[in-house]
Amino acid sequence: MFTAFIIAIEIIAGILLQTAVFPYIEIGGIAPDLLLMITVAAGYQMGRSAGMWTGLVCGLMLDFTNGGVLGAYALFLMFIGYLNGYLKAYYVPNDTLFPMLLLGVSEFVFDILIYLFEFLIRGRLNIIFFIRRIMLPKVLYTVVAGIVVYMILDIIYRHLILTHQKKLEEQKQ
Amino acid sequence: MRRGNSQKYESDPKYMLMLCSFLCICLIFFSYKFGNVFRPIQSAVHGLITPMQKGISVLGTGVNDFFARFDDVEKLQKENAELQETVLDLKSQIDLLKADLYDYDRYKQLLELAETYVEYPTVGANVIAKDTSGYYATFTIDKGSRQGMAVDMNVIADNGLVGIITEVGKNYSVVRSIIDDKSYVSASIQKTSDNCVVSGNLELLDTGFIEVRDISVNSEVKNNHKVYTSVLSTKYLPNILIGYISNIQLESDGLSKKGYLTPVVDFEHLNTVLVITTIKESPVTEEDGE
Known part of the structure; x- marks a missing residue:
């Protein structure tokens, strides 16, 4: 519950x-x-389930504010969150290199999906232009900004969520 | 919530993923098929974050203005001097034109000319949020159904066409601008009265142009002719300036001409827009009614 609350605020x-x-x-x-x-970040830190739910809510938010067909972003981000959740085992606190790699790959996959379902479907065949002008700059910009954002998210995860979970476990024992 | 009470999902979230995927696909299908079913939920969620967006947007403009102040003072002084000269120049021109205008009014009365330019009733609105994905050219304004906005109202700025409202909530509206890849406007070229279609194209993003297509092969259109919205358009009101045509060439199939269009509106620095509160009524014939 507490975790869901923190992620909702994020x-x-x-x-x-x-x-x-x-x-x-x-x-x-x-x-x-x-x-x-x-x-x-949610998938990588907390696993498949958390990644999936976070992706679903994030995608729905994008869908709602975009004014287009609902559900597409939700589906894409849900799968991205879920797949990132498989790498939870490799989570190391304070490491930014590996998550940035994940972020770059995820962004590229996300962009390719958007291109396929929003542009290719309407006959925009010039994929080279899309990759060169939009996808690669976006991957680069997201990764560079992601370093700072991920550090903040990691601090939130370690200091709020992990400590809270530990406290709960201690209470159980 | 899902961590605490259900060990089942924790052990295998695969089934949950399948369920959610199915729901998402249903959502896509239903919202595509019957666009308005989810409007209330959409409006509720979007309407909830609009006041926050508004606040941040005001703050953002403030911060932006603050940093803009540090811009080169010398440059501004120089610009000021230049502008002063231009003002003097323009003032003398205005005096001349005023005399002309007087004559014009007189002649107009004599000829009983009908109004050439129709003035539409407008409402001003501020841009509070913008799509930053790079794929779309949509933005959100701070007026909604409460202020009388409705879907399909035309949006203008700088005396030129900006776009059309595609979604309306209580306190916000989403505008799709004419440079968006999905935008499609029936237009006509002023001097030659040729019909054409103005459409956005993301691939022309860096050139500042959008596309003009379906111009008749026999058209005598030349560079810098003005392009206006056409009376034929079903959603856009007629006689709104869109921009200037250039780079006219024959389409590869040789059946029509195409060209580029420079919009009059500066989409990069769009902060306030005017919404035309009249909605174009498409003529409905008896056949259509059935």
Whole structure:
């Protein structure tokens, strides 16, 4: 419950920053993908189940604020969160290199999915343009910004969620 | 919640993933098929975060203005001097034009000219959030159904067409601009009265152009002709300036001409827009009614 509450706060802060603040720091119309960072971090830190739920809620938030067909983002992010959850075993506190690799790959997969279902389907065949002009810059920008954001998310995870879980276990014993 | 009481999901979240995927696919299907079913939920969630977005947006503009102040003072002084000169120049021009206008009004009265430009009733709104994914050119404004906004209302700024409202909540509306990849506007070229279609194209993102297609092969359209919304459009009101056409060439199939269009609106620095509160009524014939 406590974990869900913390993640919910992260998501609300994320969507607000994403839509109202990041337009000021966008480069060439591209800004880091904050909700994807939250999803990847949740999956990597807490496992498949947590990654899946976080991805689902993040995706629904994106769907609701976007004004298009509902459910597509939710589906994509849910799978990304779930798949990242498989790597929970490799979680090391304070490490940023491996999660950044995950974040980069996830962002690229997410972008490819958006391209397939939003653009290719309407006959935009020039995938090279999309990769060069939008996907790669977005991966780069998300990873660079992700270093700072992930550090914050990691601190939140270790100091709030892990300590809370430990406390619960002690109470049980 | 899900950690505490259900060990089952914890041990194998696979089934939950399947269930949620199924629900998501259903959601996609239903929202595609019957667009309005989930509108209330969507409005509720979006409407909840709108006041926060509004607050942050105000803060963001403040911070932006603060840093803009540190911009080169010398540059501003120079600009100021230049502007002063321009003001003097323009003032003299205005005097001349005023005299012309007087004549024009007189002639107009004599000729009983009908109004060439229709003025539409508008409401101002602020941009509070913007899509940053790089794929879409949509943004959110701070007025919704409470202030009389409705879907399909046209949005303008700088005397040019910005886009159309695609979603309305109580306190917000989502606008899709004409540079969005999915945008599609029936237009006509002023001087030659040729019909054409203005559509957004993400691949022209860096050039600042959007596409104009379906111009008749026999058209005598030239660079820098003005393009207006057409009376034929089902959603856009007629006679709103969209931009200037350039780079006209024959389509590869040789059956029509295409070109690029430079919009009059500066989409990069769009902070306030005007929403036209009239909605275009498409003529419904008896056949359509059935």
